[in-house]
Amino acid sequence: MKEFVDQKNKNLRKLCKMGRAWKNKHGVYMGGLLIDTLAYNFLKSTDTYDNKGEASYGELCRDFFEFLMNQPNQDHYQALGSNQDVKVRKKFQRKARKAYKLTLKAIESGTENIANQKWKKVFGRPFPAAIQDNALKSSHTWRNTEQFIEDEHSIDIRYGIDMDCDVIKQDGFRAGALRAMLTTGIRITPKRRLKFTVTSCDVPPPYTLKWKVLNRGEEAQRRDCIRGQIFVDTGTKSNNETADFKGEHVVECYAIKNNVVVAKSRISVPIE
Known part of the structure; x- marks a missing residue:
């Protein structure tokens, strides 16, 4: 194994670490x-990355997520070294495809600050932030009230949790399930x-469930209503909410056991 690690310029350890950051950020x-x-x-x-280092990490991540999203559906893999069966607990290809698209946007970003914000969407807040211009900070007329679950608990995704959203019209009739609407672009x-x-959760009780509702976009900022509290x-x-104004909003839920976030789900809420 040491020979393989050296042959790959120690990129295996770095890629494993980045893979874990992605897993915990997106609840994989x-x-x-x-x-x-x-x-x-x-x-x-x-052998593309055998002699590549930090300058090529963006392309390394992009190609790794492309590799993941194109994996066939199977219930196990053979572990490196021991050849023991490693179970696939849940399909990961869809979230890998999303990560692949995010890496493309990050690589294409021009300035360092914009690129770092894009990479944070892949790996979370631990990704180094560029220094923001003080004038940009002072130009904000809205309060940044967003909270982050990693400030309250450590994260180690070990279980699965899923949620959906019933969209209900003003007359009280159900318009449909949000995830189904998202797949059709509605x-x-x-x-x-x-x-x-929460539609499913295999975390053994007892555990604590927490929510986060984040409003995004110009209208949320204009109203000084980005929310984001946990x-x-x-x-x-x-959790009951109302579609109040336009934006690409987000809702997350977290299952916490022994002060560790062990499962996480996220859903986009696009309001026109």
Whole structure:
């Protein structure tokens, strides 16, 4: 194994670390050994990065996520070294495809600050931030009230949790499930009632459920209403909201056990 690590310019360890950051940021239900195995399989399949270093990490991540999203559906892999079966707990290809698209945008970004913000969408806040211009900071007329779950708990995604949202029209009739609407490109119109509900969770009880509702876009900033505070579930495993104004909003839920976030789900809420 040491020979392989040296041959790949120690990129295996770095790629495994980045894979874990992606897993925890996006709530990908994968064990660490599976990430290590897939990273090993990827680097074994190419010699492109054998002599590449930090300057090529963007392309390395892009190609790794492309490798992941094109993996066939299977229930296990053979672990590196021991050849033991490593279970695939849940399909990861869809989230890998999303990460691949995010890496393309990050690589294409011009300035360092914009690129770093794009990379944060892939790997989370630990990704180094560029120094913001003081004039840009002072030009904000809205309060940044967003909170981050990693400031309250450590994160180690070990279980799966899913949620969906019932979109309810003003007359009280159900317009549909949000995830199904997203797959067809349908956007939510204002004044709809939104009921976010945990649809499945395999975290062994007891655990605590927390929510986060983040408003994004110019209208949220104009209204000084980006929200983003983290709050504890009331015991219903659901959260009621209203589609008030335009923006690419986001809702997240977290399952916390022994003070560690062990499962995480996220859904986009595009309001036109």
